[in-house]
Amino acid sequence: MVFKRLLGSLGVGGPTVDTVLDAGTVLPGGSLAGQVHLRGGDADFTIEQITLELVARVEAEHEDGEHEGVVVFDRVAVGGNFRLAAGEERSVPFGMTLPWETPVTELHGQQLGIVLGVRTELSVAGARDKGDLDPLAVRPLPVQEAVLEAFGQSGFGFRSADLELGRIRGTGQQLPFYQEVELTPSARYAHAVNEIEVTFLANPGGMEVVLEADKRGGLFTEGQDVITRFTVSHQDVGHRDWNAEIDAWMSRLVEHRDSYGSHGAYGHQDPYRGGHFGDAGHHHGEHHQGDEHGRRSGPGMGTVVAAGAAGLAVGVVGGMVAAEVVDEVGDFFEGDEEEGDEG
Known part of the structure; x- marks a missing residue:
């Protein structure tokens, strides 16, 4: 996975982030672990906070029909309060517990079409930017x-x-x-x-x-x-x-x-x-x-x-x-990352 641009409001040369989840599926109520990899930009920045959000693509019924959107269902701070020097590479390990009601995305190794993700947010210079978004695979209890x-x-x-x-x-x-x-x-x-x-x-x-x-x-x-x-x-x-x-x-x-x-x-x-x-x-x-x-x-x-x-x-x-499900997942993550980069 390549590093993705983050903190577009700071201009070209800002920090980038890549969150890598540990391989394999996780259980509802279980632990999710991984590493947040940071790479410094053209100048020094203070990373005030690193936050992970659990997001889901959800349907809603309204009088004018059905709509789909993204819901954040958990937020956990996993690090921060350090100086990231220009060009510096640093990894921040993390562990978090999933909510017990976290949806199941697969059964017997087959995707069900449920779209979940882990989104990384950095707080830098008083601003928050949503960057890296990674798919989350959850097997049933x-x-x-x-x-x-x-x-x-x-x-x-x-x-x-x-x-x-x-x-x-x-x-x-x-x-x-x-x-x-x-x-x-x-x-x-x-x-x-x-x-x-x-x-x-x-x-x-x-x-x-x-x-x-x-x-x-x-x-x-x-x-x-x-x-x-x-x-x-x-x-x-x-x-x-x-x-x-x-x-x-x-x-x-x-x-x-x-x-x-x-x-x-x-x-x-x-x-x-x-x-x-x-x-x-x-x-x-x-x-x-x-x-x-x-x-x-x-x-x-x-x-x-x-x-x-x-x-x-x-x-x-x-x-x-299977192809339709993969396309849906890809569209969701690509679209959300573009939204995050605009911030």
């Missing part, structure tokens, strides 16, 4: 993988994954967005639901598993959404029959389908600080649990990935889907 594997073994298929701006009421959600993993129903439940959306809200003790079913409507009735929530522990991985668990969850979801009779209106909350969707002042939808709940959008960002015949071991059809 064991209990997340166990749940998804059980869905696959039960005949459900993987359709897509995306990030939605908003909060799910009645949960312990911490981040300003949540991840949806959209599944096609197994033959047993295809008569009752069109699709299942699974959201994991992890925490140190375990996680909440939120299931939303888009119900099939009858001849004279409109289809509706149904939401249920379950709690599992990280220690449950080897101690539960997950296939039986999934069957029980789905039975409960279907049994309660007549209890949810109306679509809820959108609630509004202040946008999460640090996120930007082009212009300020956007609100994000809030999902309601019980008999009020908001809509969920369909797949976005070219995230559709074909399911393997064995379940949720994600496959690719003719290489086309």
